[in-house]
Amino acid sequence: MHATVVVTVLLEVGNACQCFALQALLAGVVDDTPVQLVEWKGKLRASRSAIDAFVFVVRMGLWVGYNAVSSVFLVKNLYNILHGISMVERAAGVRAYPPRETLFFGYVPANEW
Numbered sequence: 001m002h003a004t005v006v007v008t009v010l011l012e013v014g015n016a017c018q019c020f021a022l023q024a025l026l027a028g029v030v031d032d033t034p035v036q037l038v039e040w041k042g043k044l045r046a047s048r049s050a051i052d053a054f055v056f057v058v059r060m061g062l063w064v065g066y067n068a069v070s071s072v073f074l075v076k077n078l079y080n081i082l083h084g085i086s087m088v089e090r091a092a093g094v095r096a097y098p099p100r101e102t103l104f105f106g107y108v109p110a111n112e113w
Contacts, residue, residue: 015051
């Protein structure tokens with residue numbers, strides 16, 4: 001169980017770093033469109049949701065097996081899983097949007113993105 005907790009902590013650190021990795025990853029790319037940005041965010045959220053699901057199971061095991069209650073973090077993981085699913089679902093359908101009829105294109109000129 002000790003090794004599982006250590007792996008869980010390392011996964012949570014990696015999970016937190018992914019929030020900033022998206023901005024750093026996309027900062028150097030010139031030709032990204034809003035569709036590609038949504039798809040990248042969906043891919044990162046999918047990996048983060050997988051980590052959150054694993055951590056949620058470990059926290060439930062610690063709660064049941066060792067009476068180590070961390071309900072705030074259980075709720076956080078559950079929220080992240082649900083948010084991740086919604087972001088992946090959004091990224092899956094982003095190609096179906098009309099290419100030039102979104103609010104983004106109405107206010108941000110193409111040379112800005």
